[in-house]
Amino acid sequence: MAASTHTVTNQPPPLTAYDVFGTDLALVEGLDRHLDPEHVEAARRELTELGRAAGSAQVQEWARLANERPPVLRTHDRYGHRIDEVEFAPAWHRLLGKGVGAGLTSAWGRPDGHLRRAAAFLVWSQAEAGHLCPLSMTYAAVPALRAEPDLAAVWEPRLASAVYESGLRPAGDKAGALLGTALTEKQGGSDLRAVTTRAEPVAGEDGAYRLTGHKWFCSAPMSDGFLVLGRAADGLTCFLVPRVLDDGTRNPFALQRLKDKLGNRSNATAEVEFDGTWALRVGDEGRGLATVMGTVAASRLDCALGSAALMRQAVAQAIHHCTHRTAFGAPLAEQPLMRNVLADLALESEAATTLVLRLAAALDRAEAGxxxxxxxLRIAVPAAKYWVTKRCAPLVAEALECLGGNGYVEESGLPRLLRESPLNSVWEGSGNVQALDVLRALRTEPGALDAFLIELGRSRGADHRLDAAVRGLLTELGDLDGVEARARRLVERIALVLQGSLLVRCAPDEVADAFCAARLGGDGGAAFGTLPHGADLAGIVERARPME
Known part of the structure; x- marks a missing residue:
């Protein structure tokens, strides 16, 4: 009976066996726009290979398994010895190994290194987001390490390696290493000045200390080392804590428990206790916050990249489903109201991608002097981190709704994206922290505002709605009385005019026109699917369609 009555029709095929990179026109064009022409061919070749892997059935299965078999904490072995290890699904290690091999831990000092890595990060994040945390932390650790050149000379080659080796062994015995961070504590959260972990110098060992204290969030505790903040005699100081010492003994690093998180479930996040834990000072005593700020800035850019990747994958899934699903006599993607929703989602995704690629290119140029x-970057990174990560969750929720009840089912993959979507907004400083950081830059670094206005000036006269929005922003910037209470609104406008400026210069006319009308000209609503009459909805959707 089942065979004769249960015929499956009108169900979209899985979105698989496709090139995540090559079908993302905003990403491909952005890479070509910013990349040195000498590097374009090699970069496209590498990203096409990575994009095909990210869109393959095999990698999609790894992602499913990594999330269905979350990490397990093993505090003791069978004999009662403390081991403090985390057991991950084999699929998680495969994903992590592929990410390391694709160069996602390395960019510093390479021509166009940050841009090429950002493009790869956008591609590979769409396969599975949880394992990107150790890759991001390893990449971002380099600016802090460079405050101690001798330490950086030892660790940077390990972190830049394209070889992933799991297991707790001395970092010097491995072909490559991963580095994490453990900064926040129970009583402080984002207020790093509230750190109480004690740091006491080790007699006879220059630069060595013993740490005693706790950390409330330590992500990817299987990493080979961690940047940690502790309080030394001269104040808050940055340290490098190796997981295993050079002689093979375990550094005191007690994992008290793993966090039970909303999303990011394939990745382990632990609470850590230090009890005489051996560490090396990074930078001068009392300069801990200054030492880690370069690392924090790089991590914030990765948060925006990660959210842009989640948005792109959600849009790809929604458009794919609506292209193949028929309702009321026509494909969903061809019905006017659904087409408006899909176009609006695609618009938001392209604006995010265009912005983060511009910032990655700026980081390459900044590193070059x-x-x-x-x-x-001083203004644009926290503004982008604020806005792109804020837009991620509502976009993913709307994309899920495009699949109807199918989108609410775990097998669709959209629930995993939805659980992941708030993370980057919280990580490395929540929205208020980002908004206040932008205010700090405006007040203390006049060169930052000048650079931002020069960037906007490149699009002056291209769109009257953008020009009006810039004038309105300048009026707001001219009155900073009581600005803290309206900082979110100000930073939102900064991000939007920057996105608009980039799109009118770089994107097709239909994309730029719709963005300026809906986001800057007031001709769009709060919900997705409210683009104005006259927008080229079909053209915007077709541009974003993930061609199989």
Missing amino acids: DERERAL
Whole structure:
């Protein structure tokens, strides 16, 4: 009976066996726009290979298994010895190994290194987001390590390696290493000045200390080392804590429990206790916050990249489903109201991708000595981190709704994206922290505002709605009385005019026009699917369609 009555029709095929990179026109064009022409061919070749892997059935199965078999904490072995290890699904190690091999831990000092890595991060994050945390932390650790050149000379080659080796062994015995961070404590959260972990110098060992205290969030505790903040005699100081010492003994690093998180479930996040834990000072005593700020900035850019990747994958899934699903006599994607929703989602995704690629290119130029680009990043990174990560959750929720009840079912993959979507908004400083950081830059670094206004000036006269929005922003910037209470609104406008400026210069006319009308001109509603009459909805959707 089942065979004769249960015929499956009108169900979309899985979105698999496709090139995540090559079908993302905003990403491909953005890479070509910013990349040195000499590097384009090699970068496209590498990203096409990675994109095909990310869109393959095999990698999608790894992602499913890594999330269905979350990490397990093993505090003791069978004999009662403390081991403090985390057991991950084999699929998680496969994903992590592929990410390391794709160069996602390395960019510093390479021509166009940050841009090429950002593009790869956007591609590979769409396969599975949880394992990107150790990759991001390892990449972002380099600016802090460089405060101690001798330490950086030892650790940077390990972190830049394209070889992943799991297991707790001395980092010097491995072909590659991963580095994490453990900064926040129970009583402080984002207020790092509230750190109470004690740091006491080790007699006879220059630069060595013993740490005693706790950390409330330690992500990927299987990493080979961690940047940690502790309080030394001269104040808050940055330290490097190796997981295993050079002689093979375990450094005191007690994992008290793993966090039971909303999303990011394939990745372990632990509470850690230090009890005489051996550490090396990174930078001068009392300069801990200054030492880690470069690492924090790089991590914040990765948060925006990760959210842009989640948005792109959600849009790809929604458009794919609606292209193949018929309702009321026509494909969903061809019905006017659904087409408006899909176009609006695609618009948001392209604006995010365009912005984060511009910032990655700026980071390359800043590392090469361009001070104006460095100044631009001072405002643009926290603003992008604030806005792109804020837009991620509502976009993913709307994309899920495009699949109807199918989207609410775990097998669709959309629930995993939805659980992941708030994370980047919280990580490395929540929305208020980002907004206040932008205010700090405006007040203390006039060169940052100058660089931002120069960037906006490149699009002056291209769209009257953008020009009006910029004038309105300048009026707001001219009146900073009581600005803290309205900081979110100000930073939102900063991000939106920057996105608009980039799109009118770089995107097709239909994309730029719809963005300026809906996001800057007031001709769009709060919900997705409210683009104005006259927008080229079909063209926007077709541009974003993940061609199988």
